[in-house]
Amino acid sequence: MLNCKAIYILSLFLLFISCEEKAFTLDDSDLSLKVDTVSFDIIESTTYQVPPLMGGSRYLYLGEDNDFTFDYNYIRVSKFSNSQYYISTGNTISHFHDYADSSITIDSVILSLNFVEDSISSNSLFYLRYFPNVSDSVFSRNNSNYLNYNSNYSDIISYGNIINDSTSSKLEFSIDTTHFKTFIDTNITNFNNAFAVGVYNAESGYYKFFSANNGQSTVSNLSVHFKHLVSDTLTIDTLVSHNIVDDLTILTPPALIESDTLNLSISLARGLKSLLKVDTKSWEMPKGGIFRKAELIVKLVLSDSSNSEIINSYLLTDADLPNTFKKYEKENFTYDLSNGSSAALSNNQLKFNHRSALSKSLTEKKTIHSFNIQPNIDVDPFKTFQFYDAKNVEFHPKLRITYVLP
Numbered sequence: 001m002l003n004c005k006a007i008y009i010l011s012l013f014l015l016f017i018s019c020e021e022k023a024f025t026l027d028d029s030d031l032s033l034k035v036d037t038v039s040f041d042i043i044e045s046t047t048y049q050v051p052p053l054m055g056g057s058r059y060l061y062l063g064e065d066n067d068f069t070f071d072y073n074y075i076r077v078s079k080f081s082n083s084q085y086y087i088s089t090g091n092t093i094s095h096f097h098d099y100a101d102s103s104i105t106i107d108s109v110i111l112s113l114n115f116v117e118d119s120i121s122s123n124s125l126f127y128l129r130y131f132p133n134v135s136d137s138v139f140s141r142n143n144s145n146y147l148n149y150n151s152n153y154s155d156i157i158s159y160g161n162i163i164n165d166s167t168s169s170k171l172e173f174s175i176d177t178t179h180f181k182t183f184i185d186t187n188i189t190n191f192n193n194a195f196a197v198g199v200y201n202a203e204s205g206y207y208k209f210f211s212a213n214n215g216q217s218t219v220s221n222l223s224v225h226f227k228h229l230v231s232d233t234l235t236i237d238t239l240v241s242h243n244i245v246d247d248l249t250i251l252t253p254p255a256l257i258e259s260d261t262l263n264l265s266i267s268l269a270r271g272l273k274s275l276l277k278v279d280t281k282s283w284e285m286p287k288g289g290i291f292r293k294a295e296l297i298v299k300l301v302l303s304d305s306s307n308s309e310i311i312n313s314y315l316l317t318d319a320d321l322p323n324t325f326k327k328y329e330k331e332n333f334t335y336d337l338s339n340g341s342s343a344a345l346s347n348n349q350l351k352f353n354h355r356s357a358l359s360k361s362l363t364e365k366k367t368i369h370s371f372n373i374q375p376n377i378d379v380d381p382f383k384t385f386q387f388y389d390a391k392n393v394e395f396h397p398k399l400r401i402t403y404v405l406p
Contacts, residue, residue: 028051034405035205035292042397042404044277045264045390048326049256051148052271055141055248056377061125067254067381068269070148070206073113073197074139077222085240088230090219093240097191099184105227107237109180111158111195113220115169116208124207125200126160128173129153132182133191137247138194143273146252147329154179155195157380160197171209173197178225212244220244261325263301263386264397266311266375270384273374275321275333278399286405293402294358294369296341298387299395300348310376311350311385314340315357321370335372336360340374350387358401369399 314335339357
């Protein structure tokens with residue numbers, strides 16, 4: 001026999017079944033979204049040149065190649081070691097100033113740069129300088145170039161030796177401990193920790209090194225070998241290393257050729273960037289419309305099989321563009337860096353989705369929008385990409401907006 005609780009539950013279930021209505025079917029034929037597009041031709045476009053900036057590159061270069069001159073590698077060493085070393089006085093060796101301890105005797109200091117190639121054979125003469133009379137930043141990865149680099153360096157303090165082993169090659173500079181005393185002087189609180197590396201007689205044309213931007217597995221370093229006096233009867237030989245944390249190549253680009261200025265050209269090592277202006281003719285997003293894409297589309301002049309090269313584009317805060325090719329001694333335009341777009345070459349064209357930047361610009365009731373295109377820091381720095389400009393009848397660049405309406 002069912003107890004009272006079971007009878008109650010059963011009654012509720014029967015009541016639910018008896019009251020259940022047939023499922024409601026929603027006809028969504030009137031709820032579909034309409035996708036629409038509007039296109040605008042680029043009304044002006046041009047190329048300009050600034051001194052090349054190599055501060056974010058994965059590699060460093062020395063020597064000459066294809067009329068490029070790689071003048072110096074500027075290198076900044078971390079003040080802090082990779083690991084702490086504890087000494088008998090209870091202190092630690094971590095910062096450069098920590099080496100100024102009575103129980104520490106520095107034997108040698110070696111700066112090492114890692115070649116990209118596995119085996120290097122060279123009679124070239126590599127040399128090292130540093131900046132004992134400069135207490136501020138020696139270089140800036142975003143601003144230092146062949147027109148403004150800091151030449152307040154010392155005389156040559158060391159010549160390099162190439163060390164080859166079974167898996168890699170290094171360029172090593174032995175630094176006299178008298179020079180390293182400047183680094184560890186406790187009276188100097190903001191010493192720059194920077195070096196300049198150069199080469200005479202680059203017999204192989206140019207040499208390629210891993211930059212600090214390439215990652216920890218290939219990072220170069222400064223190693224400090226020292227003796228630690230533990231007691232009257234015990235002395236420990238050891239070393240501490242400091243990674244290279246910032247670097248760049250100072251290079252002088254070659255003279256431009258005609259095609260560099262006739263097309264929309266971009267090149268990292270040549271310092272070439274391009275500008276495009278579009279007039280949206282007071283177009284406004286229809287009421288209830290939502291941006292889906294706002295594609296700036298440019299096409300390569302010559303076919304390129306590489307589809308992995310990344311190019312960047314930014315909306316400019318400046319509305320006025322030069323009428324023809326211009327050369328500047330520093331960047332002359334301001335970008336909206338918070339709303340940039342990147343694109344990879346595909347089918348010999350680039351499509352930059354500027355939905356965010358253009359939404360903002362149109363909301364501010366602007367009709368003239370200026371964009372730039374420039375190579376990402378990871379592209380082949382010596383490659384020049386050329387695109388059709390606004391004067392081309394068939395393949396001129398355009399802005400295509402895609403939006404949806406309820």
